[in-house]
Amino acid sequence: MFNKGDQVSVLDEDVNGVVVSVKDKQVTIETTDGFVMTYFVNELLKINKSSNLMDSIERINIGDIAKEKETPKPRSFVKERKDKREIPAPEFDLHIEKLVPNKRGMSNYDILTLQTETAKRHIEFAIKNRIPKIVFIHGVGEGILKSELDFLLGRYDNVVFQDGNYQKYGQGATEVYFKQNTK
Numbered sequence: 001m002f003n004k005g006d007q008v009s010v011l012d013e014d015v016n017g018v019v020v021s022v023k024d025k026q027v028t029i030e031t032t033d034g035f036v037m038t039y040f041v042n043e044l045l046k047i048n049k050s051s052n053l054m055d056s057i058e059r060i061n062i063g064d065i066a067k068e069k070e071t072p073k074p075r076s077f078v079k080e081r082k083d084k085r086e087i088p089a090p091e092f093d094l095h096i097e098k099l100v101p102n103k104r105g106m107s108n109y110d111i112l113t114l115q116t117e118t119a120k121r122h123i124e125f126a127i128k129n130r131i132p133k134i135v136f137i138h139g140v141g142e143g144i145l146k147s148e149l150d151f152l153l154g155r156y157d158n159v160v161f162q163d164g165n166y167q168k169y170g171q172g173a174t175e176v177y178f179k180q181n182t183k
């Protein structure tokens with residue numbers, strides 16, 4: 001692209017000069033002030049001696065300009081693909097307001113016992129009916145119900161649990177998976 005004796009200008013600096021040597025991607029120039037400097041090919045611009053407009057236009061690649069003008073396609077967010085026949089996992093809300101019409105007169109111990117017994121009943125039902133996954137909604141709170149639920153789930157064999165989908169439930173849910181015996 002550059003030959004010895006070509007007039008060049010440095011792109012990011014106010015420096016002009018003549019090409020002294022070209023080696024791979026590096027070009028050594030002698031500036032108009034008499035200094036010898038080395039630049040990469042992409043840092044230099046060849047100065048045409050002729051003022052012919054057609055020479056300048058021929059160097060422009062229209063394909064590159066068209067690519068620059070193309071509007072970038074908006075990125076699509078990857079959504080979980082679900083099979084239409086797939087049945088969504090049953091969700092069980094363990095908030096006390098959802099379990100009893102009135103919690104008046106119940107101590108914290110009574111409330112926690114009712115919530116864990118309800119969770120145990122749903123776990124037993126899912127195991128018995130070979131339901132592969134259920135979701136318990138326990139809320140964030142102080143984490144007492146979540147820790148009780150974790151302790152309860154830890155007592156079962158072939159049960160794996162993790163925090164629920166954050167986009168859907170936030171931090172207030174636990175997904176429970178039941179490993180099925182193939183016997």
